[in-house]
Amino acid sequence: MNKNNEEIRKFEAEAEDRYEDFDEDNFEAGTEGHDSFDEDSYEEVEYVGVEDNFDEDHFDNPQQSSIGRIDPNDRTLTITITNTSGADAQVIVFGGNENAAQPAGVTVLVQESSHAEVREESKANPFKIAGMKMSVSDPLQFDNVWTILRKSAAGSLNSHPYQPRNATSPQNTNPNLIDDSAFEMDVTGQDSIRFLQKTGVKTTLTFTIKARVRMGNVLGGQNVAEVSTAPRPTGLPQIDLAKQRPTSAFGMKQKPQRVIRKIVRRPIEKKNGQRRRLIKKQR
16 A cells, blocks of 8 residues: 555545534535524414505505695685776686786786795696686676696697586585586696686686695605695585595505515424424414
8 A cells, every 4th residue: 555545544534533423414405513403493483463554555666655745724725816907808827937917907816825926836846736616706707618728838738628617516506606626737837727707707716736746845855745635625514524534645545454474484403312393383
């Protein structure tokens, strides 16, 4: 036996002594040296419960959960329009980008602030109107069809007519009042309402703001969107009470309840070389 063979046998004997406790199964599983490990030596505990207010859409889009709430006292625009020119004249409501002047003798006032302020604010903080009430001193004013116009700086025009008399409401028994809870309009700097105001007639428009953008929220790291979930008052108690249930906004669904299941796996140690098996528990 040559010298090289003796050295090889010496290394083999040393290796056998060092790894005599070698566990092939554990080695293949990557757990060599952890004697307490076994793929069956785990306790599985299942927790079953109900998670309230779970919304899959909110989970997919966390930004929706941060949408702010409009103060109920800060969601109404009351616009008073008068015409003393002696002839019918076209009134322009909103239209912040164009900022067109009213015809001579026509006055547009916003009771909560001013028409100029509303126009300016709509440029940076657009809002959505959901609900309109129109009262006039002469019912013939209702015959004048509105034009809801969107005009871009590039010159494109998108308009559609709106007839106030088509609105239906229990309050419309008053000949000088029309309430339209289904009226909706997005108000940006590009949008405006135009119609003929009869001479000597006073028109009052009351708009309810459903949603708006508040850019100042960016400074606080909040979502710029704000919504109002309070129902729009109609003045009729039986209808207002029926509408107390909040409605969804921005297409957000009501939050359903979902049953959740959580599996907890815990390792079980061996005692005296024997495996302990625990059955599956359910709580």
